[in-house]
Amino acid sequence: MCVKWFVISCTYGIHLIFIQYGIIYTMLLEDDEVQKYDYTAPPMTELTLILAQPRGFCAGVDRAIEIVEKALQLYGAPVYVRHEIVHNKWVVQDLRAKGVVFVGEVDEIPDGAITVFSAHGISEKVENSAKLRDLPIIDATCPLVTKVHREAQRYENEGRQIILIGHEGHPEVEGTSGRVRGGVLLVQTAADVAKLEVENADALAYVTQTTLSVDDTKDIIAALKNRFPNIAGPELRDICYATQNRQNSVRDLAQQVDLILVIGSANSSNSNRLRDLAEEIGKPAYLVDDARGLNPAWFDSISSVGITAGASAPEHLVEGVVDAIGKLRQTRVQTMNGDLENTRFKLPPEVTGEKMLEKKAG
Numbered sequence: 001m002c003v004k005w006f007v008i009s010c011t012y013g014i015h016l017i018f019i020q021y022g023i024i025y026t027m028l029l030e031d032d033e034v035q036k037y038d039y040t041a042p043p044m045t046e047l048t049l050i051l052a053q054p055r056g057f058c059a060g061v062d063r064a065i066e067i068v069e070k071a072l073q074l075y076g077a078p079v080y081v082r083h084e085i086v087h088n089k090w091v092v093q094d095l096r097a098k099g100v101v102f103v104g105e106v107d108e109i110p111d112g113a114i115t116v117f118s119a120h121g122i123s124e125k126v127e128n129s130a131k132l133r134d135l136p137i138i139d140a141t142c143p144l145v146t147k148v149h150r151e152a153q154r155y156e157n158e159g160r161q162i163i164l165i166g167h168e169g170h171p172e173v174e175g176t177s178g179r180v181r182g183g184v185l186l187v188q189t190a191a192d193v194a195k196l197e198v199e200n201a202d203a204l205a206y207v208t209q210t211t212l213s214v215d216d217t218k219d220i221i222a223a224l225k226n227r228f229p230n231i232a233g234p235e236l237r238d239i240c241y242a243t244q245n246r247q248n249s250v251r252d253l254a255q256q257v258d259l260i261l262v263i264g265s266a267n268s269s270n271s272n273r274l275r276d277l278a279e280e281i282g283k284p285a286y287l288v289d290d291a292r293g294l295n296p297a298w299f300d301s302i303s304s305v306g307i308t309a310g311a312s313a314p315e316h317l318v319e320g321v322v323d324a325i326g327k328l329r330q331t332r333v334q335t336m337n338g339d340l341e342n343t344r345f346k347l348p349p350e351v352t353g354e355k356m357l358e359k360k361a362g
C-alpha cells in the first residue's frame, strides 16, 4: 500500500466489507465521492446433495433399539446389554445415557439383572451361561440372523459340515459359529475356498453372515460350488434384504455423483461395505460417524455429493451432515428414487407386556 493511500485511510477511514469468495471495499474520499472497486468472485456453483433411498436403520436395528427402550420403560434402569446393541456409537451413547450398561460378557452382569442380547446374535454357550444363572433374558437378535442359525443347524442335522461365509471376529460370525455343534469352517474370500480341508466333499452346506450381500458372496459361492458341486446352501432370498437394498442404492448413487459420504461407525460392517462399494466404482468415499467427521476440503471443486447411511445409523446424523455441508456451500438437497422399506419384525413378549420378567437386581 503506497504512502498516499495510507494517509487517506488514516484521515478518512476505509471500510472493508468481506463477503465469501470476494471482497468489496469502499473508500470514502475527501469530496464524499464514493469510488467502488468490485471484485466479482467466480460464480459459486450449487452443490447438489443426493440422499440414498433406502438408507439408515433396517428393521432389525429398529427392533433392537425399541426392545432396549421398552425394557428401560418396563423394568427401569439399569438394563444390561451384552455387546453393543447395534454397531453405532451414537445409539450406544444415547442408550447409555438412559441407563443401559453395555458389557462384553454375561459374567459381568449382576445376578437377577435384566439382560438383553444384541441384534448380532449369540452362541449357544453364551445363551446357556445366562440361563444357568437364571438371568431374566430378552433376546434382541435380528430374526434374519436367527434364521441363519436355524439353517446352519438344519444342515448340520442332515449330516453336513457347515461352511460360514463371513468376517472373522464379527459378533454375528461368533454367534452363528457357536450355534453349530461341530463348529464351522470360515471363508472370507474366494481364495480361501481352495484351502478348505473338509471331511466329506459330498456332505457340505454353506451359510452367510447377513451383512454381506448377494454381490459380496457370489464369487465365494461360485468357488464353493465349483470345488464342491454337491454343496447345499440357502436360497438367495435368504440374504438380508436391507444389506442388499443399501448396497444397490449406493451403487446407483455413486454413478451419479462426484463423492459419496457414508454415515456410520467404523466398527459397522455394512457401513464399511457401502464405502468400499463406492470406491470400487471409482468415486472418493468417506465413512463418518457424524458431521464432525467432515473435511471441508472434500467439497472444493465438486458439484454433487451422494449421502447414505449404514443400517445402524440414525437419520438425525444424516440431517446433521446435510446441515453442516449447507454451511460450507450453497446446497440443493434431493432424494433418490428408490423403494421405501416396510419390513417390521415382531417384538418379543418380554417387552410387549405379554410376558413379564422378574427383575431381582441391577
Ligand code: SF4
Pocket (backbone or CB within 6 Å): 058, 059, 060, 061, 119, 142, 143, 144, 145, 210, 211, 240, 241, 242, 243, 270, 311
Ligand atoms: Fe437384521 Fe439385516 Fe438389519 Fe442385520 S442388517 S439387523 S440382518 S435386517
